Amino acid sequence: MAVTIPIILAAFAVSRVAGQWQCGGTTYTPGSTNFTTECYQAAQNCISQFGANASQVYCQDAAGNLYMQQQASGGSNSDYLAAFQDILDFCLLDGNTTGTWSDGYDGEWFWMAAEPGCYSSTGTIGTTGPGFCVQDRTDTVIKGCYPQPIAGSGPLQVLKTAKTANGFTSSGRGWNSWGIEALSSATTVIPSWTGMNQQSIIAQCTVLSQQEFKNAGYDVCSLDAGWAGGDVDEYGRIIYNSTTFDLTQLGQYLHGLGLKMGVYVIPGVPCSAANLTIKGTNILIGDILNGNNNGLGYCDWDWSKDGVQQWHNSLIELWTSWGVDMIKLDFVTPGSPWNGANLVCNNSAAAEFFHKAIENSGHQVRLDLSWKLCRNETYLPIWSSFAESMRTDQDIDNYGTNTFVAWQVVQRAIENYRQYILLQKQRNVPITIYPDMDNLFVANPENLTGVSDTQRTTIMNHWLGAGANLVLGSDLRNIDALGTKLLTSSQTIQAANFFAQYPMQPRNPGSGNNLPKQLQAWIAGPSDENEAYVLLVNYGPDQGNGGFGTSLNGIQNVSISLNDLGITGKSWKFSDVWRGNTTKVSSSYTAYLAESESQLLHLQG
Numbered sequence: 001m002a003v004t005i006p007i008i009l010a011a012f013a014v015s016r017v018a019g020q021w022q023c024g025g026t027t028y029t030p031g032s033t034n035f036t037t038e039c040y041q042a043a044q045n046c047i048s049q050f051g052a053n054a055s056q057v058y059c060q061d062a063a064g065n066l067y068m069q070q071q072a073s074g075g076s077n078s079d080y081l082a083a084f085q086d087i088l089d090f091c092l093l094d095g096n097t098t099g100t101w102s103d104g105y106d107g108e109w110f111w112m113a114a115e116p117g118c119y120s121s122t123g124t125i126g127t128t129g130p131g132f133c134v135q136d137r138t139d140t141v142i143k144g145c146y147p148q149p150i151a152g153s154g155p156l157q158v159l160k161t162a163k164t165a166n167g168f169t170s171s172g173r174g175w176n177s178w179g180i181e182a183l184s185s186a187t188t189v190i191p192s193w194t195g196m197n198q199q200s201i202i203a204q205c206t207v208l209s210q211q212e213f214k215n216a217g218y219d220v221c222s223l224d225a226g227w228a229g230g231d232v233d234e235y236g237r238i239i240y241n242s243t244t245f246d247l248t249q250l251g252q253y254l255h256g257l258g259l260k261m262g263v264y265v266i267p268g269v270p271c272s273a274a275n276l277t278i279k280g281t282n283i284l285i286g287d288i289l290n291g292n293n294n295g296l297g298y299c300d301w302d303w304s305k306d307g308v309q310q311w312h313n314s315l316i317e318l319w320t321s322w323g324v325d326m327i328k329l330d331f332v333t334p335g336s337p338w339n340g341a342n343l344v345c346n347n348s349a350a351a352e353f354f355h356k357a358i359e360n361s362g363h364q365v366r367l368d369l370s371w372k373l374c375r376n377e378t379y380l381p382i383w384s385s386f387a388e389s390m391r392t393d394q395d396i397d398n399y400g401t402n403t404f405v406a407w408q409v410v411q412r413a414i415e416n417y418r419q420y421i422l423l424q425k426q427r428n429v430p431i432t433i434y435p436d437m438d439n440l441f442v443a444n445p446e447n448l449t450g451v452s453d454t455q456r457t458t459i460m461n462h463w464l465g466a467g468a469n470l471v472l473g474s475d476l477r478n479i480d481a482l483g484t485k486l487l488t489s490s491q492t493i494q495a496a497n498f499f500a501q502y503p504m505q506p507r508n509p510g511s512g513n514n515l516p517k518q519l520q521a522w523i524a525g526p527s528d529e530n531e532a533y534v535l536l537v538n539y540g541p542d543q544g545n546g547g548f549g550t551s552l553n554g555i556q557n558v559s560i561s562l563n564d565l566g567i568t569g570k571s572w573k574f575s576d577v578w579r580g581n582t583t584k585v586s587s588s589y590t591a592y593l594a595e596s597e598s599q600l601l602h603l604q605g
C-alpha cells in the first residue's frame with residue numbers, strides 16, 4: 001500500500017528533514033470567528049479529488065471561497081492527506097487564512113487559501129486549531145523534558161536495578177538492522193536500506209547463533225523500520241511486507257537457532273485501517289482515532305475509547321504467533337525531538353497499552369521505547385512502569401556516510417547517560433528500566449565502525465557500565481578480533497551481568513562530584529559481596545556535545561582516590577578488565593590515558 005513511502009522518509013527524516021506546514025495570508029484571533037460548513041465540505045471534496053488523481057493540480061469551490069493546489073513529484077502525491085489536514089488544522093482553523101506544506105524531501109508541495117467568505121459567525125466549525133497538541137517537529141529541547149540533574153558529591157549512594165515491568169533482569173542483547181539501514185550506500189555490507197529483506201537479516205543474525213555469542217546472551221534479532229511497509233490484515237493489524245519478508249518463517253528459523261525476534265513499530269495505527277473492525281469486537285478503527293494523521297501514514301488513537309486496548313491485544317497475539325520477543329516502539333512522546341512528524345505531544349499511553357497487551361498475551365516480550373524520551377519527574381516513572389528500556393539520546397548513527405558512528409556523537413550519548421542516570425538516582429527508588437544508548441558499534445574495524453580501536457573499547461566500556469542494551473548495529477559478518485573480544489569474552493559477560501544489577505554513576509577525580517568532566521571516573525556498586533567496577537576515562541577534547549567543554553590534549557593523568565569514589569575504609573584489589581593485571585589500592589590509583597582512552601577496572605574489597 002501507499003503508506004510505505006512516508007515510513008521510509010520518516011526513518012531518514014531523523015537526521016535532516018523537518019517537513020512542515022507554513023501559514024500565511026491574513027491573521028485573525030483563533031476562536032473569534034467560525035469556519036463555514038460550505039468551505040469545510042469544499043476542502044473535503046477537493047481532498048478526495050486530489051486523492052483520486054495525483055495529476056490534478058487545482059481545486060476550488062463554486063463560490064470562489066476556497067482554493068487548493070497540489071504539486072505531485074514523480075507522479076506521486078502520497079503526502080496529500082497529511083498535508084491538507086495540517087494546513088487546515090494548523091493554519092486555516094488556527095488564526096491564518098492560507099498555508100503551504102512540504103516535507104523538504106520528496107518534492108511534493110501543497111497549498112490552501114480561504115477567502116473571507118469562509119469565516120463567519122454563522123459557520124459551524126470552530127477556529128481554535130486541532131483538539132490535540134502536536135509537538136513541533138523541529139523542537140530539539142522539549143520544554144522541561146531534560147532537566148539538569150542536581151550537582152553534588154557526598155556519600156556514595158549505590159544504584160541498583162530491580163526487575164522490569166515485563167519481568168526482565170537484564171538489558172536486551174542482540175542485533176538490530178538500523179545501523180546498516182542508515183549507511184548511505186553500503187556496498188560492502190548489506191546494501192543499506194534497500195537491502196532490508198529476509199535474506200540479509202538471516203545473513204546477519206545467523207552469526208548470533210555461534211557459541212560465543214550465545215554464551216554472552218546476544219539472542220535478539222531485531223528488525224527496525226522497513227519490515228512492515230504499511231500493510232494491515234483484515235482486523236487492521238500491522239503485518240510484514242510479504243515481498244521482502246515472511247516473519248512466520250523467520251521467527252521459526254531464529255527460534256530454531258535458539259534466537260529471538262524483534263520488530264519495530266510506532267504509536268497509532270496505519271490510517272488505511274480506518275474502515276476495518278477490531279478483532280473480536282464490532283468497533284470500527286476509524287471511530288476511535290483522535291483526528292491526527294502523524295504524516296508517517298499512521299493515525300493516532302483516542303486512548304480513552306473502548307477498542308484501543310483490544311486492538312493492541314490482537315496485534316500482540318498476532319506478532320507473538322510469529323515468534324516476536326521484542327518490540328521497539330519509536331516516536332514516543334514527550335520525547336522524540338527533531339522528529340519530522342506531527343507527533344501528538346503525549347502519546348505515552350502507547351507504552352501502557354503495549355505493556356498491557358504483552359501482559360495479556362502471557363508471553364515474555366521486551367518493550368523498548370524510543371527516542372530521547374522525556375526524562376523529567378513526570379515521565380521517568382511512566383516509562384519505568386511499562387517498558388524494559390528507554391532511549392536516552394537521539395540516533396547515534398553517522399548519517400550520510402558509510403561508517404556507523406562518530407566520536408562526537410559518542411561523547412553526546414555518554415553525556416546523555418550521565419544526566420539520565422543522575423535523574424534516576426534522584427528518584428531514590430530501585431531502577432526498573434534499562435537505558436538504551438542506541439545501537440552498540442564496536443564489532444567492526446575502524447574503516448567501517450568510524451572510530452579508532454581505542455574508541456571502540458571506550459564505547460564498549462560505557463555501554464557495559466550503563467547496563468545499556470547491548471544491541472549491535474554492526475555488520476556481523478566482518479567482526480574483527482577486537483570486536484570478538486569486546487563482545488564475547490568472559491570478562492564481558494561477567495561485567496555485563498554485574499552492571500545489569502548495578503549501573504555506573506559519575507564520581508569526578510579529585511572531588512567525587514557528578515558534573516561532566518573530560519577526565520571522568522565512574523563507579524558501579526559496590527555490591528553486598530564487596531565487588532565493584534570503576535571506569536576511568538579521558539574523553540579527549542569536547543567535540544561540541546560532551547557537556548564538559550574542555551580541550552586537554554594528549555595523555556592525561558587520571559587520578560582517583562577511594563575517597564572520590566566514596567569507598568574508603570578498606571583496601572581494594574583493582575584489576576584491569578581487558579589487560580588482566582592487578583594492583584592493591586588503599587588510597588588512590590592513577591591511570592595515564594590518551595585522548596578517548598579509558599580503563600575499566602574490576603574491584604574486589
Ligand SMILES: *[C@@H]1O[C@H](CO)[C@@H](O)[C@H](O)[C@H]1NC(C)=O
Pocket residue numbers: 053054055056057
Ligand atoms: C486528472 O487530472 C488531470 C489534470 O487536471 C486531468 O487531465 C485528468 O483527466 C484527470 N484524470 C481523471 C481520471 O480524472
Ligand SMILES: *[C@@H]1O[C@H](CO)[C@@H](O)[C@H](O)[C@H]1NC(C)=O
Pocket residue numbers: 031032033034120121122123124125126
Ligand atoms: C461558532 O459556532 C458555535 C456553534 O454554532 C457557536 O456557539 C459560536 O458562538 C460560534 N463562534 C463564533 C465566534 O462565532
Ligand SMILES: *[C@@H]1O[C@H](CO)[C@@H](O)[C@H](O)[C@H]1NC(C)=O
Pocket residue numbers: 142143144145334374376377378379
Ligand atoms: C515534564 O515535561 C512535560 C513535557 O514538556 C511537561 O508537560 C511536564 O510538566 C514536565 N514535568 C516536570 C516535573 O517538569
Ligand SMILES: *[C@@H]1O[C@H](CO)[C@@H](O)[C@H](O)[C@H]1NC(C)=O
Pocket residue numbers: 001002003004228229230231241242243244
Ligand atoms: C514491499 O517491499 C517492496 C520491495 O522493497 C516495495 O517495493 C513495496 O513498496 C513494499 N510494499 C509495501 C506495502 O510497503
Ligand SMILES: *[C@@H]1O[C@H](CO)[C@@H](O)[C@H](O)[C@H]1NC(C)=O
Pocket residue numbers: 271272273274275
Ligand atoms: C472508508 O470508507 C469511506 C466510505 O466508504 C471512504 O470514503 C474512505 O475513503 C474509506 N477510508 C479508508 C481509509 O479506506
Ligand SMILES: *[C@@H]1O[C@H](CO)[C@@H](O)[C@H](O)[C@H]1NC(C)=O
Pocket residue numbers: 303346347348349378
Ligand atoms: C500523558 O499521558 C499519560 C497517559 O495517558 C497520562 O497519564 C498523563 O497524565 C499525561 N501527561 C500529561 C502531562 O498530560
Ligand SMILES: *[C@@H]1O[C@H](CO)[C@@H](O)[C@H](O)[C@H]1NC(C)=O
Pocket residue numbers: 188445446447448
Ligand atoms: C577495512 O580494514 C580491514 C582490516 O582492518 C580490511 O581487511 C578491509 O579490507 C578494510 N575495508 C575497506 C573497505 O577498506
Ligand SMILES: *[C@@H]1O[C@H](CO)[C@@H](O)[C@H](O)[C@H]1NC(C)=O
Pocket residue numbers: 557558559590
Ligand atoms: C596525578 O595528578 C594528581 C592531581 O594533579 C597528582 O596529585 C598526582 O601526583 C599525579 N600523579 C602522578 C603519578 O603523576
Ligand SMILES: *[C@@H]1O[C@H](CO)[C@@H](O)[C@H](O)[C@H]1NC(C)=O
Pocket residue numbers: 574575576579581582583590591601
Ligand atoms: C596494568 O599495567 C599497566 C601497564 O604497566 C599499568 O599502567 C596499570 O596501572 C596496571 N593496572 C592495574 C590495575 O594494575
Ligand SMILES: CC(=O)N[C@H]1CO[C@H](CO)[C@@H](O)[C@@H]1O
Pocket residue numbers: 022023024025027090091094095096
Ligand atoms: C498558527 C500559525 O502558524 N500562525 C501564524 C499565522 O501567521 C502569522 C504571520 O504570518 C504567524 O506569525 C503565525 O505564527
